[in-house]
Amino acid sequence: MNVADYPAEAEAIRSRLVSWRRDLHQHPELSFREKRTAALVAQTLSGLGFEVRAGVGRTGVVGLLHGGRPGSTVMLRADMDALPIQEISEAPYASTKAGVTHACGHDGHVAIGLGAATLLARHSAELPGRVLFLFQPAEEGDGGAKAMIADGALAEPVPDAAFALHLWNGMSVGRVSAQAGPIMAAADVLRIIVRGLGGHGAQPHEAVDAIAVSGQVLSALQTIVSRNVDPQETAVLTIGTIHGGTAFNIIAETVDLQGTIRTFSPAVRETVLTRLKVLLDGVTRGMGARYEMAVQGVAPAVVNDPVVSEIARSAAVQVVGSTAVVWYPPMMVSEDFSEYQRQVPACFMLLGSGNAALGLNSPHHNPRFDFDEGALPIGAALLATAATRFLLERE
Numbered sequence: 001m002n003v004a005d006y007p008a009e010a011e012a013i014r015s016r017l018v019s020w021r022r023d024l025h026q027h028p029e030l031s032f033r034e035k036r037t038a039a040l041v042a043q044t045l046s047g048l049g050f051e052v053r054a055g056v057g058r059t060g061v062v063g064l065l066h067g068g069r070p071g072s073t074v075m076l077r078a079d080m081d082a083l084p085i086q087e088i089s090e091a092p093y094a095s096t097k098a099g100v101t102h103a104c105g106h107d108g109h110v111a112i113g114l115g116a117a118t119l120l121a122r123h124s125a126e127l128p129g130r131v132l133f134l135f136q137p138a139e140e141g142d143g144g145a146k147a148m149i150a151d152g153a154l155a156e157p158v159p160d161a162a163f164a165l166h167l168w169n170g171m172s173v174g175r176v177s178a179q180a181g182p183i184m185a186a187a188d189v190l191r192i193i194v195r196g197l198g199g200h201g202a203q204p205h206e207a208v209d210a211i212a213v214s215g216q217v218l219s220a221l222q223t224i225v226s227r228n229v230d231p232q233e234t235a236v237l238t239i240g241t242i243h244g245g246t247a248f249n250i251i252a253e254t255v256d257l258q259g260t261i262r263t264f265s266p267a268v269r270e271t272v273l274t275r276l277k278v279l280l281d282g283v284t285r286g287m288g289a290r291y292e293m294a295v296q297g298v299a300p301a302v303v304n305d306p307v308v309s310e311i312a313r314s315a316a317v318q319v320v321g322s323t324a325v326v327w328y329p330p331m332m333v334s335e336d337f338s339e340y341q342r343q344v345p346a347c348f349m350l351l352g353s354g355n356a357a358l359g360l361n362s363p364h365h366n367p368r369f370d371f372d373e374g375a376l377p378i379g380a381a382l383l384a385t386a387a388t389r390f391l392l393e394r395e
Helices: 006-012 014-026 035-047 106-122 144-150 210-228 266-286 306-320 375-394
Strands: 051-056 060-066 069-079 128-136 161-172 181-184 186-195 235-244 254-263 290-299 302-304 346-354
Touching: 006 014, 006 106, 006 306, 006 375, 014 035, 014 106, 014 375, 035 051, 035 060, 035 106, 035 128, 060 106, 060 144, 069 106, 069 375, 106 128, 106 161, 106 375, 128 144, 128 375, 161 306, 161 375, 181 346, 186 210, 186 235, 186 266, 210 235, 210 254, 210 266, 235 266, 254 266, 266 290, 302 306, 302 346, 306 346, 306 375, 346 375
Parallel strands: 069 128, 069 161, 161 346
Antiparallel strands: 051 060, 060 128, 181 302, 186 254, 186 290, 235 254
């Protein structure tokens, strides 16, 4: 298979990749507000000869590159949104927006996507088929993938396969994970409102203490995963916020609990939800209280297609060598790339970006998060190679 030497070409544009990334890092934008980022993407893709549609899924950008002869369509996706976190950084490219920063690497994903677009555009005459780029808004739990799909991002043309990657500080720079099966979990947002009867703090017998009820609820919920989920399966049930009470001498009438459920298996998810209701019914009724429960799905599990994953693995071997292509254990974090996987066979890769020697190993969503920019040319070459290998294999 004659695939261009994308790693060498990507290394040659390293300074451009770094410049894009640092510019984006200095000007982060929250979900569905990525107007400056989208403008940069659209302008760059237009300059490379792509057909460009802006405003897809509100602030997303779609770019289509035509190859030199007929063939299949492959999709590449990069997410663009930042997080509402105050950055702690002394880097010269630190965020200029108070309370907003790229603490998950999406600035790097955009730079990598533009890099892959640059490489593929150079070789478009050699490609059979088309490459569809999606630069997606609002990945961080706000439904950006669904918005782009609803706006026709996958409709014309319909992709035959899709690839994406995520910079990952849990792996050293230069390593790649491209494996079949589950990679990231399904995520649900859970909200429980416990309703009691307010009263005077000195007369508890005349009230139903929603805080006391919530305490029992919290204890009961901890048994769901430990005692109801098969130990060979995996689930997480976390309560992240509790709000209740107004004063030291008032018995709280309501308590608001919010958290998240993470699962890989739909059957396990159903078990968790069923046990939640059973326990809440029993605890609240037994203590004279009531409750309301709402569960909102954020994203299904990321599960990689075996055929497409083998192409991704071959591409990774070509770019970084076989010893640097590693297996990575599935994680309970979520990613809405899974929405595309519901419609298109796809592989979601992890690209190592950590470098402990340089102090670039803070976890994602941390105010000190930063990554080794040596991952940028690797990522650009990886996406370009995967896309090219797919198109050539399908020819």
